Amino acid sequence: MTKTKILLSFITAFITCTLLYSQQLKLHVDGLQSSTAALYSISGEKSAFVDSIASTNSLFSYSFDKTKSITGLYRITFNKNMGFNFIYDGNDIELETHVNNLDSIKVVKSESNRLYYDFINLNKIYKTKTDILQFVIANYPKDDPYYNSTIEKVYQIQNEYWNFITRAPIKLPGSFISRYIRSTQLPVIDVSLSLDEQIKYLKAHALDNVDFSDAGLIYSDCFTNKSIEYLTYYRNPNFSKEILEKEFMKAVDTLLTKASAHQLVYQHIADYLINGFKQFGFDKLVDFIIENYVIKDDLCLDESTENSIENRINQSKLLSIGTKAPSISMPNEKGQLYELDKIISNKILLIFYASWCPHCKEIVPEISKIYDNRKDFEVLAISLDEKKEEWLKFIEDNNLNWLNLSDLKGWNSKAAQDYYIYATPTMFLLDAQKKIIGKPLTVNELKDLL
Numbered sequence: 001m002t003k004t005k006i007l008l009s010f011i012t013a014f015i016t017c018t019l020l021y022s023q024q025l026k027l028h029v030d031g032l033q034s035s036t037a038a039l040y041s042i043s044g045e046k047s048a049f050v051d052s053i054a055s056t057n058s059l060f061s062y063s064f065d066k067t068k069s070i071t072g073l074y075r076i077t078f079n080k081n082m083g084f085n086f087i088y089d090g091n092d093i094e095l096e097t098h099v100n101n102l103d104s105i106k107v108v109k110s111e112s113n114r115l116y117y118d119f120i121n122l123n124k125i126y127k128t129k130t131d132i133l134q135f136v137i138a139n140y141p142k143d144d145p146y147y148n149s150t151i152e153k154v155y156q157i158q159n160e161y162w163n164f165i166t167r168a169p170i171k172l173p174g175s176f177i178s179r180y181i182r183s184t185q186l187p188v189i190d191v192s193l194s195l196d197e198q199i200k201y202l203k204a205h206a207l208d209n210v211d212f213s214d215a216g217l218i219y220s221d222c223f224t225n226k227s228i229e230y231l232t233y234y235r236n237p238n239f240s241k242e243i244l245e246k247e248f249m250k251a252v253d254t255l256l257t258k259a260s261a262h263q264l265v266y267q268h269i270a271d272y273l274i275n276g277f278k279q280f281g282f283d284k285l286v287d288f289i290i291e292n293y294v295i296k297d298d299l300c301l302d303e304s305t306e307n308s309i310e311n312r313i314n315q316s317k318l319l320s321i322g323t324k325a326p327s328i329s330m331p332n333e334k335g336q337l338y339e340l341d342k343i344i345s346n347k348i349l350l351i352f353y354a355s356w357c358p359h360c361k362e363i364v365p366e367i368s369k370i371y372d373n374r375k376d377f378e379v380l381a382i383s384l385d386e387k388k389e390e391w392l393k394f395i396e397d398n399n400l401n402w403l404n405l406s407d408l409k410g411w412n413s414k415a416a417q418d419y420y421i422y423a424t425p426t427m428f429l430l431d432a433q434k435k436i437i438g439k440p441l442t443v444n445e446l447k448d449l450l
Helices: 003-021 111-139 145-171 176-184 195-205 222-232 241-259 263-279 283-294 303-308 310-318 358-374 388-397 414-418 443-449
Strands: 022-030 036-043 046-056 059-065 072-079 082-088 093-098 101-109 329-331 337-339 347-353 378-383 403-405 426-431 436-438
Touching: 022 101, 046 072, 082 093, 082 101, 082 111, 082 176, 101 111, 111 145, 111 176, 145 176, 176 222, 222 241, 222 263, 241 263, 241 283, 263 283, 263 303, 283 310, 303 310, 347 358, 358 378, 358 443, 426 443, 436 443
Parallel strands: 022 093, 347 378, 378 403
Antiparallel strands: 022 059, 036 046, 036 072, 046 059, 072 082, 093 101, 329 337, 347 426, 426 436
């Protein structure tokens, strides 16, 4: 065989393999000035950069490597505020849209994306219409003919929605989009029920169609959307934060118990909930998930989440109830050294605080009043201040008549590191043997423990 024939054979084989193991994305965006786009894969609320895509005359082309690319939801962005999602499922994709209306996407090729966009648009319409009509039903006289016609209209909308949900997956059985639609569908509920009965039903059945054993759906917004949707059934604007946290704990128990059907889904949802509650200041819920799920079932969280809550996890794991408290040796405001092990008392409260901490300014004076009135327990108040004058002023202003300790090293204090302090105030209640018997989060919890 001549060298020319060998070369032609090699080129033919290479092209054949390339076509066999790659799938094409073609995207035409009219009116777009940018010549580059960024491609991201989606997992919940997180996205991972995949590649940059260049355009020619507003046409973006990209080849997915079938052997490496994950089936799931992807996002293409043209700048920080512009972009849209699509599904990659191992088949060619061709889409058209306009820069002034990116959501109005024409699917030239890809049945999965045709179903995906139909489903997303139908969800928006269904939710908008049913929310409006349910408001009318809840506030309109039942003996008026318009009430019954409104009920009938809702049922009509629900039937149209249900028909799509049941028919769409048949077109591509077993595909990513069919599984996505099945698990992401909105609940269809009897609107003739009272609002309280509807909420009760949703709490019990809103997750019935979600396949928590399908780890492939991690590569989409399915599980995070369903989690936030489910949490809304437990939310009430009239609840105090304390009551709301207790209600959310019920929702978390349901979500994570169902998610335990698959380890990766379990970790995915736990990670999402921790980050969400952490962002909105629900520290008690973060601790609840860590203690009852992350530590109990040894869940592996996302690295960024793990790093941000490392002290929280270590404190829960290594300083649990019944554990001997680490020793503390630290000077008081006069420079005299005190050691925890040498303090004799039936109960000792360790409280880590700082003069600049807003919540400490509320809780420390309250605990001081309890201490002054009872005197049946000892207190080691360990300040994470770095400026002595600010620490001393806080002691004086609040008339703190207990053991005030600080090495003025802030978060770098050895005691803060030994106790894995991640927030102030943090409290530990010890018995006479210096074993941890409680970790109260509030003044009322401290009173109960005392």
